[in-house]
Amino acid sequence: MSxxxxxxxxxxxxxxxxxxxNGIDFDVRKGESFGLLGPNGAGKSTTMRIIGATSQRDAxxxxxxxxxxEKHGPQIRAHLGVxxxxxxxxxxxxxxxxxxxxxxxxxxxxxxxxxxxxxxxTFAQLEEKRDAxxxxxxxxxxxxxxxxxxxxxxxxxxxxxxxxxxxxxQARHILWDRLFRLKEQGVTLVITTHFMDxxxxxxxxxxxxxxxxxxxxxxxxxxxxDYSTKExxxxxxxxxxxxxxxxxxxxxxxxxxxxxDRILMYTEDGETLLEQIYAADLHPKTSLVRRSSLEDVFLxxxxxxxxx
Amino acid sequence: xSIVNIRQGSTRxxxxxxVHLRGALYxxxxxxxxMMKWFWMILAIAVANPALYLISVGIGLGxxxxxxxxxxxxxxVKYLTFLAPALLAQAAIQSAMDETVYPTIEGFKWYxxxxxxxxxxxxxxxxxxxVFLTALFRTVYTVILYFLVMWFFGALDSPxxxxxxxxxxxxxxxxxxxxxxxxxKLENExxxxxxxxxxxxxxxxxxxxxxxxxxxxxxxLQWIGWISPLWHxxxxxxxxxxxxxxxxxxxxxxxAVLITMLVAGLYxxxxxxxxxxxx
Numbered sequence: 001m002s003x004x005x006x007x008x009x010x011x012x013x014x015x016x017x018x019x020x021x022n023g024i025d026f027d028v029r030k031g032e033s034f035g036l037l038g039p040n041g042a043g044k045s046t047t048m049r050i051i052g053a054t055s056q057r058d059a060x061x062x063x064x065x066x067x068x069x070e071k072h073g074p075q076i077r078a079h080l081g082v083x084x085x086x087x088x089x090x091x092x093x094x095x096x097x098x099x100x101x102x103x104x105x106x107x108x109x110x111x112x113x114x115x116x117x118x119x120x121x122t123f124a125q126l127e128e129k130r131d132a133x134x135x136x137x138x139x140x141x142x143x144x145x146x147x148x149x150x151x152x153x154x155x156x157x158x159x160x161x162x163x164x165x166x167x168x169x170q171a172r173h174i175l176w177d178r179l180f181r182l183k184e185q186g187v188t189l190v191i192t193t194h195f196m197d198x199x200x201x202x203x204x205x206x207x208x209x210x211x212x213x214x215x216x217x218x219x220x221x222x223x224x225x226d227y228s229t230k231e232x233x234x235x236x237x238x239x240x241x242x243x244x245x246x247x248x249x250x251x252x253x254x255x256x257x258x259x260x261d262r263i264l265m266y267t268e269d270g271e272t273l274l275e276q277i278y279a280a281d282l283h284p285k286t287s288l289v290r291r292s293s294l295e296d297v298f299l300x301x302x303x304x305x306x307x308x
Numbered sequence: 309x310s311i312v313n314i315r316q317g318s319t320r321x322x323x324x325x326x327v328h329l330r331g332a333l334y335x336x337x338x339x340x341x342x343m344m345k346w347f348w349m350i351l352a353i354a355v356a357n358p359a360l361y362l363i364s365v366g367i368g369l370g371x372x373x374x375x376x377x378x379x380x381x382x383x384x385v386k387y388l389t390f391l392a393p394a395l396l397a398q399a400a401i402q403s404a405m406d407e408t409v410y411p412t413i414e415g416f417k418w419y420x421x422x423x424x425x426x427x428x429x430x431x432x433x434x435x436x437x438x439v440f441l442t443a444l445f446r447t448v449y450t451v452i453l454y455f456l457v458m459w460f461f462g463a464l465d466s467p468x469x470x471x472x473x474x475x476x477x478x479x480x481x482x483x484x485x486x487x488x489x490x491x492x493k494l495e496n497e498x499x500x501x502x503x504x505x506x507x508x509x510x511x512x513x514x515x516x517x518x519x520x521x522x523x524x525x526x527x528x529l530q531w532i533g534w535i536s537p538l539w540h541x542x543x544x545x546x547x548x549x550x551x552x553x554x555x556x557x558x559x560x561x562x563x564a565v566l567i568t569m570l571v572a573g574l575y576x577x578x579x580x581x582x583x584x585x586x587x
Contacts (some may be wrong), residue, residue: 056586078327088419101334105428
């Protein structure tokens with residue numbers, strides 16, 4: 001098998017007249033953590049469903065684990081672990097039963113699945129909830145169970161669609177920790193997210209998607225380096241005055257982005273820039289100096305924010 | 309250590325050939341486990357339903373009818389004997405429908421479990437068949453319990469009464485398979501439930517020659533019976549249990565209608581499942 005576990009060229013998917021995925025190319029290497037970053041409707045989930053060998057492409061080529069999903073759907077799915085956007089657990093069954101039935105869907109022997117369940121319960125920190133009905137679990141627990149379920153078959157590739165959307169900060173961090181451990185063990189991860197911090201934390205390499213197209217590709221650090229400055233100064237003059245001062249600010253730094261409530265100023269040195277602003281007798285109501293993030297990359301590439 | 313072992317060997321153990329052969333059974337196993345959470349409810353329905361009918365319609369109404377028609381009987385037999393195959397088939401239809409329609413809507417819409425099933429080696433056709441097999445299992449269970457309650461009430465005076473068991477199951481699964489296909493196609497289930505209860509189930513129950521021969525209906529209402537699995541199964545049931553007179557070509561037609569419904573339902577359901585999952 002080649003070094004790429006997934007290889008797509010000109011991948012296209014349409015729903016009627018709407019082009020959800022517009023001829024994209026990408027490769028995923030063994031052992032890497034690959035991200036699809038983009039806002040809702042960018043085509044991430046559609047791409048994931050094609051990789052997951054459940055939805056078929058309309059044009060282009062794709063091989064997953066060396067096989068064409070159009071011809072070998074079940075054989076490919078046998079070696080994928082899928083964590084869909086919506087947990088889609090069986091609410092009426094218990095935690096253990098959910099893991100058990102899912103293991104059976106892969107044709108795994110009962111005895112093996114039973115042993116595996118113990119391991120997965122520990123991994124997902126759900127030992128005490130083993131006989132609880134799924135509908136009684138918290139959102140974070142359900143999400144961990146969904147991930148544990150996807151691991152029952154020891155997949156070659158673990159695919160996570162928006163793994164932490166809808167979770168509170170603490171639950172997100174627990175989940176990131178679990179995923180990070182998997183990554184350390186060399187599991188190939190494919191993750192979609194519209195959270196830049198999640199992409200920065202978990203992805204070795206990512207593609208930035210918008211409206212079915214790939215806008216940029218690279219590691220989080222190289223994307224920030226290529227498409228943004230080192231620091232960002234955020235200033236607010238109040239919604240009435242922002243427009244008024246925008247022209248003056250634009251001449252003071254490399255680039256600005258005017259958002260409805262604030263102005264972002266791209267610069268190598270935020271503190272110095274702020275001093276210059278005060279020196280020019282402009283007095284922002286609030287100011288914040290921070291490092292550039294993938295959010296800034298996305299803004300630069302599309303002129304829009306990730307979460308609208 | 310809380311790290312999950314990811315190279316313990318299931319890559320070798322994952323068996324797509326086995327799933328290809330037995331996938332529908334795995335789905336049925338999971339569905340049956342979910343169904344068993346409602347075990348007491350299902351048992352209560354399966355026993356209370358016939359008990360109430362037999363007391364009110366069978367004994368109450370039946371007593372009145374038998375007294376008035378005398379030894380001629382209805383169709384030459386006691387009213388309960390006449391009624392039994394129809395009640396049995398009606399119970400089968402109800403339980404088959406409960407176990408196909410609700411799980412199908414749940415799987416596609418409410419919890420979307422079918423999508424997670426389909427992300428394993430399982431195919432849409434196998435998921436469809438698995439749901440159907442579970443409904444078949446519940447139908448068999450309900451019909452046998454119903455039959456035992458009838459026996460307990462002394463409602464069975466034909467030595468061949470048990471022959472109504474297979475015809476009832478046949479009616480149930482034929483209708484269930486069709487309804488499963490319909491449910492798989494649904495986007496908005498709310499309207500469907502209103503229509504199903506009031507405009508499909510109720511007329512079927514009342515106009516399928518259940519409580520009186522279909523021929524006592526004005527001709528322009530008899531078509532309901534003709535398209536109703538309940539009527540076809542009831543006619544077969546009456547023919548087998550007490551020798552209700554029908555021509556052998558009608559026997560064949562009844563069988564043919566039920567088989568057609570079953571095969572069409574299973575085929576359409578598998579197709580619609582596959583298409584909807586691949587969207």
